[in-house]
Amino acid sequence: MKLSKEEIIDLLKQRGLEVNDLYPTQISVIVNKENLINHLVYLKSIGFDHLSFINAVDFIDEGEFELVYHVWSYTNKVHVLNKVRIDRNDPKIPTIVDLWEQAQFYEQEVHEFFGIVFEGNKDLSPLFLENWLDIPPLRKDFDTREFSIRLFDAKPNGGDR
Amino acid sequence: MTSRWDVERFGIGPMATPRQADVLLVTGYVSLKTLKRIIRTYEQMPEPKWVLAFGSCTVNGGIYWDSYNTITNLAEYIPVDITVSGCMPRPEAVMDALQTLMKMIQSGEAGAYKKYKENYEYYKANQDRVLRKTYPILGEKLIQNEEAATSIE
């Protein structure tokens, strides 16, 4: 049964969530860390069966990480951005591997680049980097130019090699 | 390569294993994990051997010069005979480089592989500085972390 975008926004607002209508086929929802899994189970029951992507954004000035879970529905043709905020100094959140199995690899990638711990994920070992001893590289306080100049002797603007 | 830019007529063809090869082509950027395998492949090739580096990324880092996972100068880690710049180099430039290499071999100028044995400590120091680091680069020096140093097999 196909739901329109306006019907979906009404259903989610009735559950007490804050919803933004962004573009003709895209909406965003702000979710708390505690009801994340209940919310995703509800979305799965109304036709949102494709987990596209999981990524994180570092808001260093506000002291928080924001995790975005992208789900798409093939029957309703609407894309939902589920946004969750967690504390930057103690980043922990439960895993959603039991709902979608590919989340295991997306969470492994986010853990490696941001340092967020997903409780319940069996394997958070490094996937891309090897012998990495600095802070997680995609955080805003990691200066990649300085790193490259110190370790690889990079010269800005090509240098005079 | 196909019939439009044919190199087999010059006597050049791909080989299945480094033990049977004479020339190593490094095409493009080199990340840290790939560098480990390139060094192992280079040391497996029997002498005389030559190295051709393609692309601007092997000269000064190219478009990825400020990345935390790519090297900026291949000549610090293995000796290089000819570099072809471009992003990506055109097929005609590649063929010109191969023919120049053949002329250099005949005249005796291409001898970079001898430099590897003579200056082995210099190359090994550069390789270890990048592949086997034991303290964080942007941070206070940690007390020797033995697990981290031996975590690469």
Added chain:
Amino acid sequence: MDAPSYMLTKIAEKDDLAVYELFFGPNHPGMHGNFGYVLEMIGTEIVKVRPNAGQLHRGFEKLMEQKLWVQNIALVPRICVVDPDPNEVAYCTAIEKIMGIEIPDRAKFIRTITLEMSRLTSFLMGMGALGAALGLYTPMYIMTADRDLILDLFEWLTGGRIYHIFNIPGGVRNDLPEGWVDRLNKVLDHLEKRLIEYDKILFENPIVHKRLKGLGYVSKEDAVRFGLTGPNLRASGNPYDVRVDDPYAAYAYLDVKVIIQEGGDALTRAVQVRIEFEETIKLIRQALKLMPEGEVRLNLGNLAMLKVPKGEAYAKVESSKGEFGYYVVSDGGMKPYRVAVRGPSLPAGLLLAQKHLPKMKIDDVAAWMGSLAICPPDIDK
């Protein structure tokens, strides 16, 4: 006595047979790109698999935060080597969504034509790689030679053979030159005639049928559950295509036919690529007929001083491998705050490997990878 160090590493024993560890790694003639699987095997049968990714990792998402909005268009096509145009279109579409602008109609049609031409080159390379994985080298050589004809057209239009840097926020850089459309029509006629030869040497070849039948079966529900997209999804019976579900560029004006097959194994996926190849040629001809006259770019001033207002957007396009997605966050400045890239090969390359590879023989791994169109650069980014 200790085994010499060049012999295989024995890691366990299981009912009287030894389990060895082998790298199906980057240095292997059957591997597509710089990627590896660490396999644990008994004889030639695989028991467990672990991916060894990260050899192509360049840190794009960090590099894009240091450069201006229009400088990133030079970085973005390098994420996928075989099919670079969807990246540029997705990045520019996300910026246009945040800014709330709409590009002129002629620019939409030119974007569509370049996207479909890029899809043709990617299919040619994919079919050739699948043939080479089975030991058939003639298809690979003639398909690479045919791909050169399309790359010559791109060089005439944009200046570069593989990385074009042709799309900008607001449209495309320049209009089609004089005589380009005639040459494109000639190339399409040539490719349609060549399809008969491809059928004879690759798709009706009994070797291909015997080796690919029943390999890597994915059922209809599993394809959606595991997050597969693109031709892999449609070869298992699901009628979903981003060009029809969520149209971008000029696809809302065109009649796109969605090809569905029931089958779900590697042979069905190979035939799916062949049928979609023919449909793509028809789609380019349709777009050439309906293309209107007009401007090709909006006037947004000096693009190097472009400021995108605060906001976020997720844009996706249908590439030849699946759904490519770009999530862009802007804080109102001259550089992006965050760009996150969703590559289409991750569910197939990392998750399906854990499900399909155990109990498979090592001879079939290269053909399995070729049939699912697993391309390592967009796993690593």
